[in-house]
Every structure is written in C-alpha cells, then in structure tokens.
Amino acid sequence: MTNRERYDTCVVGAGIAGLNALFVASRYLRGDERIVLIDRRDRAGGMWLDTYDHVRLHQPHEFFTAGNIKWTLGKERGYLADKAEVIGHLQHCLEVIKQRARVTELFGYAFEHAEEANGTVEITCRSEDGHEITLEADRLIKAYGQRIETNEALKLSSERARSISPDHVEVWGSEMRVSDEPVWIVGGGKTGMDTAHALITEQPGREVNLIAGPGTFFMSRDRSFPSGLRRWWSGEPISSVLGEWARRFDGNNEAEVADWFRRNHGTWLTPETGNFLGAILSERENETIATGLNEVVMDYLVDVVDRNGSSEVILESGATMPFEPGSWVVNCTGTLFRGEYPYEPYTSSSGRVLSIQNRSTTFPFPGGGMAAYFLTHLQFLGKLTQVPLYALDAEELRRNAPDYALGSALLSLQMYNLSVVAESLPSRAFAKIALENGLDLDRWYPLPRRLMTASNFMRTHGREREHHKRTLDTISERFDVVCGPLVNA
Ligand SMILES: Cc1cc2nc3c(=O)[nH]c(=O)nc-3n(C[C@H](O)[C@H](O)[C@H](O)COP(=O)(O)OP(=O)(O)OC[C@H]3O[C@@H](n4cnc5c(N)ncnc54)[C@H](O)[C@@H]3O)c2cc1C
Numbered sequence: 001m002t003n004r005e006r007y008d009t010c011v012v013g014a015g016i017a018g019l020n021a022l023f024v025a026s027r028y029l030r031g032d033e034r035i036v037l038i039d040r041r042d043r044a045g046g047m048w049l050d051t052y053d054h055v056r057l058h059q060p061h062e063f064f065t066a067g068n069i070k071w072t073l074g075k076e077r078g079y080l081a082d083k084a085e086v087i088g089h090l091q092h093c094l095e096v097i098k099q100r101a102r103v104t105e106l107f108g109y110a111f112e113h114a115e116e117a118n119g120t121v122e123i124t125c126r127s128e129d130g131h132e133i134t135l136e137a138d139r140l141i142k143a144y145g146q147r148i149e150t151n152e153a154l155k156l157s158s159e160r161a162r163s164i165s166p167d168h169v170e171v172w173g174s175e176m177r178v179s180d181e182p183v184w185i186v187g188g189g190k191t192g193m194d195t196a197h198a199l200i201t202e203q204p205g206r207e208v209n210l211i212a213g214p215g216t217f218f219m220s221r222d223r224s225f226p227s228g229l230r231r232w233w234s235g236e237p238i239s240s241v242l243g244e245w246a247r248r249f250d251g252n253n254e255a256e257v258a259d260w261f262r263r264n265h266g267t268w269l270t271p272e273t274g275n276f277l278g279a280i281l282s283e284r285e286n287e288t289i290a291t292g293l294n295e296v297v298m299d300y301l302v303d304v305v306d307r308n309g310s311s312e313v314i315l316e317s318g319a320t321m322p323f324e325p326g327s328w329v330v331n332c333t334g335t336l337f338r339g340e341y342p343y344e345p346y347t348s349s350s351g352r353v354l355s356i357q358n359r360s361t362t363f364p365f366p367g368g369g370m371a372a373y374f375l376t377h378l379q380f381l382g383k384l385t386q387v388p389l390y391a392l393d394a395e396e397l398r399r400n401a402p403d404y405a406l407g408s409a410l411l412s413l414q415m416y417n418l419s420v421v422a423e424s425l426p427s428r429a430f431a432k433i434a435l436e437n438g439l440d441l442d443r444w445y446p447l448p449r450r451l452m453t454a455s456n457f458m459r460t461h462g463r464e465r466e467h468h469k470r471t472l473d474t475i476s477e478r479f480d481v482v483c484g485p486l487v488n489a
Pocket of ligand 1: 012013014015016017018038039040041045046047048051055056057058059064109110111112143144145146147148190191335336366367368369
C-alpha cells in the first residue's frame, strides 16, 4: 500500500461491529469498488482476541455472525462456542466477504483522525512503530463498537494477596492449579460466572468465593432457547420478550420491571440482584456455580489489607472478612460501557462518517453488531442523516444511573430505533434487511412463530414508539444524559 490511496469505503474495527459494516457494504458496492479495513489489532476478532481463555459465547453460536454468514462448526444449534471458535468464525466471515468485495486489510494500524473536504473523507492512521498512512474514502465507518480493552488486576494493599486479571493469567493454567489456596472472584456478571464455572468444574473441591456487588440476574437460556421440538410451542421469541420489557418500562420503574422479567425469564444465584445487562445463563450452569461456591458476599470489595500478622478483606459496607494468605483475587468487574471516550455523534452532518460507539449508541445489543448492521444500511441508502434515530450516551448513563435503569433504557432505545427504521424504509426494503440480519435471536424459533412475532411488531410498533420516546425522554431528564435525535444531523 502506498502512503495515499483512495477507497470507496473505509471501515475501522474488525470486531463483530466492523464485520457487519463490511458485510453490508459488500451488498451495495460494485465489484470494482474498494473497501479498506483498519484495525489496531493484528487480525479480525476484536475483543475476543484478548479476553480470558475460558470465555464462552452466551447465545447459541449461529447468532453471532456478520450478516447472514453461516457457521461451519457443524455443532448442534444450541452449542456455546469457545473463544477459539468465535475468533475462527469472525475470521471466516472476513474471508467470505472478501470473496464478494475487494477488501484491503490494514491490520496493526490505529485510526487517528479524519477530515471531510470536497466530498471525500481524509483518514490518517498510524502503525505502532509510527508509520503514518493517509487514505481517502467516499465514506468512513468507525465501527469501534464496544471498544473493549482487557481488565487489569485490582490494586490491593496486601502483600499476601495474589491479585490477577483473568485476561492476563489463565485460571485453567498451571500457576493457579499448583496452589490450592482459596479464590475470591470479584464481580457477579458474565465474567464472574464464566470464571466461577471454569474453576468449579475444573478444580472440584477448591474454595471459591464470590464478591457479587448488588448481584446480577441472567436471562435463562432454558426458557429463552427451548430445544428440539419444544421450539414450536414453548419459550417466546426474544424480541417479543424484550419488547414487553420496553412496553412496561416508563423511565422510572426499572426495579419493578426488572423484577417482572427476572421472575418470568431470569435465573440467578445471589440472594438479591440489582444488575442486568443482557447476559444469558442456563439453569444448569447456575446450579453448578451456586452449589460449588463456598461463600457469596453481597457487597463491594474495597481492599485486602495485612494487619498484625493476618490479612482481611475490607468491604464497602465497612464489614471485614478473614483472608487466607496466598489466596487469589480475580478481577471480574465489568468492562461494558466503561470507557472514557470523548463524545461523538453517530453520524457527521453529511452522513459520510458513521461512528458506532457507546457515547451515541442507537442499537446496543449485541455489542456494536446490530448498530453497524442497520446504520451501514442507512448510510448506503443515503438515509443516515434523515432517519430520526434516538442516540443515547450510554457511558454517561452508566455513571449516573442505577444498573437496572441502564439495562432498561438500552432496551427501550433498541425498540424505539427499530420502529423508526421500520417506519422510514419501504416495507419490502425493511423486510429484506431484517431477513439478512443473522444477529436476530428470534431465528432460533421456527418460521411460523417468527412470522407471527414479526407481524405483531409491524402492527403495533407505530403506537408503541410514542411510549418508548416518552420513556427515553424521562431517562434523559432524570439522569441528565444526552438521549434524543442528533442536533447536527
Ligand atoms: C468478557 C466479555 C464477554 C462477552 N461475551 C459476549 C457474548 O457471549 N455474546 C455477545 O453477544 N456479546 C458478548 N460480549 C459483548 C461483546 O463485547 C460484543 O458482543 C462484541 O464482541 C463486541 O464487538 P464490537 O465489534 O462491538 O467491539 P470490539 O470487539 O471491541 O471490536 C472493536 C475493534 O475496533 C478496533 N479499534 C477500536 N479503536 C480503534 C482505532 N482507533 N484504530 C484501529 N482500530 C480500532 C479494536 O482493536 C477492535 O478490534 C462480551 C463482552 C465481554 C467484555
């Protein structure tokens, strides 16, 4: 590649968001038009390349893909893919797209800035060793998505605590296996559950404790994804369940609505819960973890300190607990919506620059994939600046609001924007786009049930949209966060 090349489309980010943007671009571009894909990592896969080794995809694997690209694992539908399998599939998606479109890969380069002038976007990126490249493109898609970085070990005062991050020290690895000291998992969300499950099943008898904060509940995999023939009559398509949540939520009653959802569709192991961010767990995994844990502490960890020859855990409530020297403290605190990035709108005023990130999020689930899928379609259709989507500053909301309010607001946002897109496109075009959307979890169910859910949505979304709008306006006012149509679009 020379130092100044011209492309039709530039996509930054090769995670699930970037690959969905690339998939959609490949649907619109002619065979001679070129796309450049930039990522600071050295290959496709996004956060999955660096996250802990015992991670599992929490939804059935076929629904984590770019567009409608099929998995090639040959496993049964409900199989939960492991880290290597997810990375393998995301790289397979890139290969499939490359067969349809002219894609140049620019891995190992960080996007730095872009400027729009005379109908093109000038893009500057740089490699780690300082090599700068400037590109020109008709459009730029910054598919940063969740922009997840690895977690660091917690900084603790005690010299007797072995504080680690699962992203850097493998809990299945020899370092942890050779010692049999207790393990303290800090964080009761998906990473905490993955880690507890890995430890309990791989090293039975090891003392594993959980410091769970407010407690998290999960969507029950058994109820959301019934297997075999039961898919014909039991369970309920996810969009209709989440739609019901958004219908019940008015911007003020997050605890009540979360409680309804938890009782009807959830699973959890802590005595109380205060958190839900869309993660999925089976009843069996939940039971295995609940049975295998030694102690579950409903509090936040402040520190581990050495005092008078012994060590103790200090909790936010002021309570303390004895801590056996040499015990492991595993940082499983959340990473979602925790960035400190400057605000940016999801589109520039021309519509040439699309930006998918959490400061102006539009379709939050799953990851940046859904937003990349729908917004890239709107960009290529020339409608990105015309469709009055709501954009929510999810990073700010996470700082300002209780956890249930964040999860509920994100669901209302997703339902609102889906309705706005459905309203803004001719129904055939919307149906075609919806049909190719492989991230849609409703695809778990047989076609007649999906058609029924889709037709219910088409019948009711118009009148429900006003309710979602009021809910989001309430959230914006109550927590003082940006949530509404873009002012500069
Ligand atoms: C521990 C954990 C487990 C999860 N498990 C699941 C799960 O089971 N199912 C699920 O649906 N979701 C899961 N998620 C959420 C998950 O993050 C998303 O679903 C998804 O993989 C995120 O993809 P993304 O493309 O939005 O972001 P990322 O995967 O973070 O990809 C963004 C890419 O952009 C690149 N990038 C960013 N800035 C620049 C720049 N300036 N220059 C160049 N490149 C740049 C990054 O290098 C990265 O490759 C999980 C999240 C975590 C933290």
